[in-house]
Amino acid sequence: MTGEIFEQWFFTEFVPSVRKHLRAKRLEEKAILLLDNCPAYPLAERLRTRDGKIQVEYLPKNTTSKIQPLDQGVIAIFKQHYRWNLVRQMIESELSVTNFLKKLTIKDFFYI
DSSP states (O other), X not given: OOHHHHHHHIIIIIHHHHHHHHXXXXXXXXXXXXXXXXXXXXXGGGSBOTTSSEEEEEOOXXXXXXXXXXHHHHXXXXXXXXXXXXXXXXXXXXXXXXXXXXXXXXXXXXXX
């Protein structure tokens, strides 16, 4: 994801879709898209319609997992399974920890 791609998506896909949905519901054409604070996103000031009624606001840095508790659980479970599989493969390989880790490639880490 790049800022340019996101900005293009915002103005060509998101804004027209939101406007269409709000018109269909006979609601004021006003919306805020809340996003996590990703460095790939453009500045919030650039993601605002000319009339200012549809805009982006970013969550504060390092708060996504606190605001979205499901993320905490999903991430914790993923790490738990990943570590368990890594240790299991290490034991099954019968190599020393150092030798096992030396033989791993980046591709191996995706399949652990």
